[in-house]
Amino acid sequence: MQNLTSKEKIYDEILKLIKSNVSNYKSDENQRKSYNHSLINYSIEILYNKFPNWIFCGLYKKFEEGLCIDLYYSDNIPCSPISFEGVCGQSIIKNSILNVGDVNKFPGHIVCDINSKSELCIPFNIDDIFYVLDIDSNKVNDFDKIDEISLLEIIKIWK
Numbered sequence: 001m002q003n004l005t006s007k008e009k010i011y012d013e014i015l016k017l018i019k020s021n022v023s024n025y026k027s028d029e030n031q032r033k034s035y036n037h038s039l040i041n042y043s044i045e046i047l048y049n050k051f052p053n054w055i056f057c058g059l060y061k062k063f064e065e066g067l068c069i070d071l072y073y074s075d076n077i078p079c080s081p082i083s084f085e086g087v088c089g090q091s092i093i094k095n096s097i098l099n100v101g102d103v104n105k106f107p108g109h110i111v112c113d114i115n116s117k118s119e120l121c122i123p124f125n126i127d128d129i130f131y132v133l134d135i136d137s138n139k140v141n142d143f144d145k146i147d148e149i150s151l152l153e154i155i156k157i158w159k
Contacts, residue, residue, distance in 0.1 A: 010050050011150035018043050018157055036126055040158050041071050047154075048073035053137045055115055060088050062130035067092065070131065079112035086110035088132045091121035097148055101141040118142045124155050 021042060040059065048057040058072025060082065067088055069080035084093055085108035091098040098121045103109045106119075116136040120143040123132045133151060137143065 005146065007144075007146050008150075011146065011153075014043075014046050014050055015150070015153060015157075017046055018154060022157065036158055037071070043154055043158065044071055045073050047135075047151075051137075053139045053142050054135055055113055055138050056134065056136040058134055059131050060092075060134055062092055062132075067132065074113075076113050079110055082110050082112075087119045088121050088134050091123045091132050092130060095123055097122050099143050099148065101143075103136075112136075120147055120151070122148070122151055122155065124159070126159055 018039070022039065044057050044059070048054055056072065056074040056076070056078065058074065058078060059070040060067035060080075061070040063081075066081045066083045068082075069078050072078055083089055087098050087100050087103065087106055087109060090108070098119075100106045100109075100119045100121075103111075103116055103119050109119075113136065115138045117140045118137045120135045120137075121132050123130065125131065133155065135143070135147075135151075
């Protein structure tokens with residue numbers, strides 16, 4: 001059996017919780033959008049509460065002029081709408097994961113919370129609507145490949 005790091009153990013626990021609750025949400029085609037919204041909200045809440053360094057965990061939805069907050073957990077109200085110049089916007093434009101170890105060194109970073117030190121953004125789409133999962137930490141270099149891989153697994157469940 002593979003030895004798991006404490007972070008991997010937390011993600012393993014989170015994945016089990018989310019998967020075990022998928023059946024609690026209606027999944028027929030008529031209810032698909034509310035199902036996804038409820039499941040994603042449930043997942044974001046769990047993620048936010050399991051990682052003490054995380055100060056924001058949420059989704060931004062793409063629209064013509066920029067990004068608008070869709071769901072989130074945070075102690076602060078997020079910036080919304082935001083331009084494509086920040087980490088979230090660049091992640092959507094490049095259609096790639098952006099793991100920024102020090103947000104103060106990212107050109108165009110949008111400061112929504114002065115306590116944010118690192119940020120991880122993962123773009124995805126559901127039913128041709130583009131989103132970015134945005135997570136901010138109060139610790140520099142807080143995110144790694146374990147976060148990226150585990151969060152991609154969670155996003156697959158949402159789809």
